[in-house]
Amino acid sequence: MNLKQLIKERRSISIYKEEPVSADLMKELLNTAVWVPNHKMTEPWRFVFVNGEAKRKLAEINREIAKEKANTAPVEKLDEIGEIGYQKIMKVPFIIFVINKINPIQKLIEEDYASASCLIQNFSLLAWEEGMSVFWKTGKLTFCEETAELIGLKDDERVVGLLQVGYPAKDQTPVPRIPATERITELP
Numbered sequence: 341m342n343l344k345q346l347i348k349e350r351r352s353i354s355i356y357k358e359e360p361v362s363a364d365l366m367k368e369l370l371n372t373a374v375w376v377p378n379h380k381m382t383e384p385w386r387f388v389f390v391n392g393e394a395k396r397k398l399a400e401i402n403r404e405i406a407k408e409k410a411n412t413a414p415v416e417k418l419d420e421i422g423e424i425g426y427q428k429i430m431k432v433p434f435i436i437f438v439i440n441k442i443n444p445i446q447k448l449i450e451e452d453y454a455s456a457s458c459l460i461q462n463f464s465l466l467a468w469e470e471g472m473s474v475f476w477k478t479g480k481l482t483f484c485e486e487t488a489e490l491i492g493l494k495d496d497e498r499v500v501g502l503l504q505v506g507y508p509a510k511d512q513t514p515v516p517r518i519p520a521t522e523r524i525t526e527l528p
Contacts, residue, residue, distance in 0.1 A: 346465055351514070353473040354432075356506030361434035361472065363389060366505065369470070370436075373463035378455040382448060385456050385500070388437040388491045399429035401486045409480075429481075433506035437482075442496050456500040467505060475504040 341349075370387060390398055406425025407418050429435070440456050443449050464474040481487055482502045493499065 341469060346469055348514070350465055350468040351473060351508070351512045352464075352475045353508035353510060353512050354475040354504060355509045356431065356433050356473070356504075357509045359433065359507045361505050361507070363391075363434075365470065366434060366436065369463055369466040372466055373459050376455050376458035376462060379451040380448060382441075382443060382452055382455075384441040384443065384452040385459060386439050386441075386497075388439065390435040390437065390491070394490060395429065395435060397490055398435070398481070398487065399426045401484065401490070402426060402429045402481050404486075405480050405484065432504040434504075436503040436505065437491050438500040438503060439491070439493065439497050440500050441494075442498055453500060460501055460503065463503070471507055472505055473508040477502045477504060 366389065374383070374385070403422040403426040406428075407422045410418060410421045413421060438456055438460060440452050443452055460474075460476055464476070467474045478499075478501055482499050487493075488499075491499075
């Protein structure tokens with residue numbers, strides 16, 4: 341598959357086959373994904389693979405978040421809603437947190453975040469080439485205190501994203517994009 345095709349066909353699909361994802365393959369893809377533009381070569385990232393008991397703990401955190409979000413639901417529905425939140429995590433074949441060290445220089449904070457975002461895009465494309473989908477998530481589960489404790493987030497770090505990785509169980513039609521040519525301003 342050529343790069344243009346890969347970029348256009350990549351999808352974020354969050355429904356996966358019950359097929360394991362190799363940690364060794366994830367490491368190999370990350371080793372390639374880190375080759376991104378990175379001002380001052382800070383390489384601020386690190387990665388946390390969540391599986392086993394840690395995955396169950398993350399699912400429990402998501403159970404409670406789902407119940408909190410559903411605060412207007414009838415009380416008798418809360419356990420069901422919580423279970424859906426729990427299963428959303430348990431059904432993900434592989435979970436990776438991408439974490440950045442927060443640079444004390446303001447300019448580099450944003451540049452480091454941009455570099456980590458490029459890294460995630462590289463990783464997503466590499467995974468797609470291997471037949472897997474990466475779903476980049478942020479939100480309460482990613483940023484809550486309980487998750488920070490679980491993944492060992494330090495005071496001088498921030499989560500860039502929670503990556504859900506697996507072999508997609510469905511196809512997804514691409515959402516059309518506005519051509520860049522319609523948004524170009526050419527200055528004389």
